[in-house]
Structure formats: structure tokens, C-alpha cells
Amino acid sequence: MAPSEPPLVSVRGVRMVFGSGETRVEALRGVDLDVARGELVAVMGASGSGKSTLLHLLAGLARPTQGQVVVDGTDLAALDDDALTAVRRRRIGIVFQAFHLVPVLTALENVALPLALDGVPQAEAEARAAAALDRVGLRARAPHLPSELSGGEQQRVAVARALVARPPLVLADEPTGNLDSRNRAQVLSLLRGLAGEEGRTLVLVTHDADEASVADRVVRLADGRVVEERRGAGRVPAGPA
Numbered sequence: 001m002a003p004s005e006p007p008l009v010s011v012r013g014v015r016m017v018f019g020s021g022e023t024r025v026e027a028l029r030g031v032d033l034d035v036a037r038g039e040l041v042a043v044m045g046a047s048g049s050g051k052s053t054l055l056h057l058l059a060g061l062a063r064p065t066q067g068q069v070v071v072d073g074t075d076l077a078a079l080d081d082d083a084l085t086a087v088r089r090r091r092i093g094i095v096f097q098a099f100h101l102v103p104v105l106t107a108l109e110n111v112a113l114p115l116a117l118d119g120v121p122q123a124e125a126e127a128r129a130a131a132a133l134d135r136v137g138l139r140a141r142a143p144h145l146p147s148e149l150s151g152g153e154q155q156r157v158a159v160a161r162a163l164v165a166r167p168p169l170v171l172a173d174e175p176t177g178n179l180d181s182r183n184r185a186q187v188l189s190l191l192r193g194l195a196g197e198e199g200r201t202l203v204l205v206t207h208d209a210d211e212a213s214v215a216d217r218v219v220r221l222a223d224g225r226v227v228e229e230r231r232g233a234g235r236v237p238a239g240p241a
């Protein structure tokens with residue numbers, strides 16, 4: 001990577017306020033953050049510190065009250081809703097704690113869905129979905145419904161879905177929160193392997209310090225502010241078997 005290359009993600013002076021009067025909550029109070037192309041950054045912090053709010057802003061799922069969120073050269077706040085939806089489908093993949101697979105669709109159909117919604121012809125969408133399932137080691141599970149898969153497998157399907165449009169940025173919000181330790185290590189190792197591959201950049205939200213060590217860099221939020229930045233170990237922690 002050329003040293004002069006601009007960061008893939010650039011967050012500047014971001015504040016996020018919810019509600020007003022007695023219910024007013026200032027979830028982010030002036031956050032600056034750059035993420036380099038190919039980097040894996042973990043965002044840590046206590047419950048309520050603003051991690052998910054920050055991730056939602058990076059995903060274009062919400063707009064900041066103040067400040068700038070630039071992803072891959074595009075200022076998300078400057079886009080109208082249609083343009084934002086297009087950026088979300090093509091340039092950002094998201095993985096949530098609760099998988100969010102569509103229960104009546106097979107693994108293959110779930111992974112193909114973002115492409116189908118974007119107008120990609122079915123045969124091409126399914127071929128690309130099969131390749132994405134292959135990447136997460138689940139090609140053989142393509143015809144299965146989510147209910148026929150283990151939690152770890154469901155989350156790997158969700159990761160494949162996040163990858164299928166080949167977005168430069170993949171965001172994951174506590175992706176191992178619903179998994180046992182074995183599946184957790186598998187998903188973490190999968191995410192670790194995805195960072196840098198094809199220049200892909202990952203932001204991983206976790207409240208677990210062990211898990212955060214998988215990252216190249218760890219950013220800690222407290223009360224809506226970045227209070228610490230440090231290098232991560234960049235490998236999957238040797239947790240309990």
C-alpha cells in the first residue's frame with residue numbers, strides 16, 4: 001500500500017444526538033477516526049459507549065448530527081437516500097450479532113439477496129453467492145435453510161452475504177456475541193482472513209478485549225469519545241477450547 005493512499009474511512013468531528021429535552025442522549029461527542037485500506041480495526045467500549053452508533057454511521061444507516069463520515073471517497077452525509085442505499089449495497093457489507101438471515105430462504109438465496117435487490121440477473125447472483133459461500137467454507141450448505149444450520153454456520157452465511165457484492169468495507173457489530181467459543185474462534189479467524197484480501201477493510205465492534213486483539217488496531221470508546229488507540233496483535237486469540 002502506498003503511504004500516501006488516503007484512508008478508506010475517515011470520520012471527522014462526528015457528534016450524534018438522539019432525542020431532545022429530558023430524553024436527549026449524546027451518543028457520540030466528537031469522534032475522529034481513520035481506517036486505512038486493508039486494515040482491521042476493532043472498536044471496543046462498555047455498553048452504551050457509542051460503538052453501534054458509530055458503526056451505523058459508517059454503514060450509512062443513520063446520519064450524524066454533526067461532522068463528516070467519508071467512506072471510499074464519498075461523504076455519506078452529502079448523499080440523498082437513494083444514493084445512500086446504493087452505497088450500502090455495493091460498497092459496505094454488514095454483519096450483525098443476531099445474523100438476520102431470512103428464515104424462508106436457503107443459505108444460497110440469503111447470500112444472493114443483496115445482488116438480486118440490486119438487479120443482478122439470477123444466474124449470476126447465484127454463481128457469485130456460491131463463490132461467497134465457498135469463501136466461508138459452506139458451499140455444501142447452500143441448499144439449507146437457516147434453521148438447519150448451527151449458529152456458527154448461520155453467522156458464516158451472514159458473512160458471505162456481507163461479502164457477495166465485494167464491498168471494500170465490511171462492518172461487524174458483535175458478530176460472535178451469540179456464538180460458543182469454538183464457533184467464535186472460527187468466525188474471528190474468518191474475519192481476520194478477510195481483512196486485506198482484495199484490499200478489504202474491516203471494522204469489528206466488540207466489548208471483549210481478547211477478541212479485539214485479532215485487530216491490527218484497537219480503538220476504545222468511552223462515553224461517546226475515543227479514549228484510547230493501540231496496536232492489536234493481529235491474530236486470533238488462543239481462547240478456551
Ligand SMILES: Nc1ncnc2c1ncn2[C@@H]1O[C@H](COP(=O)(O)OP(=O)(O)OP(=O)(O)O)[C@@H](O)[C@H]1O
Pocket residue numbers: 018019025026027045046047048049050051052053054207
Ligand atoms: N435510536 C436511539 N434513540 C435514542 N438513544 C439511542 C439510540 N441508539 C442509541 N442510543 C443511546 O446512545 C448511547 C450509545 O448507544 P450504542 O448502541 O451506540 O452503545 P453500544 O456501545 O453499542 O452499547 P452495547 O455494547 O450495549 O451494544 C446509549 O446511551 C443508547 O441508549
Ligand SMILES: [Mg+2]
Pocket residue numbers: 051052053
Ligand atoms: Mg451495540
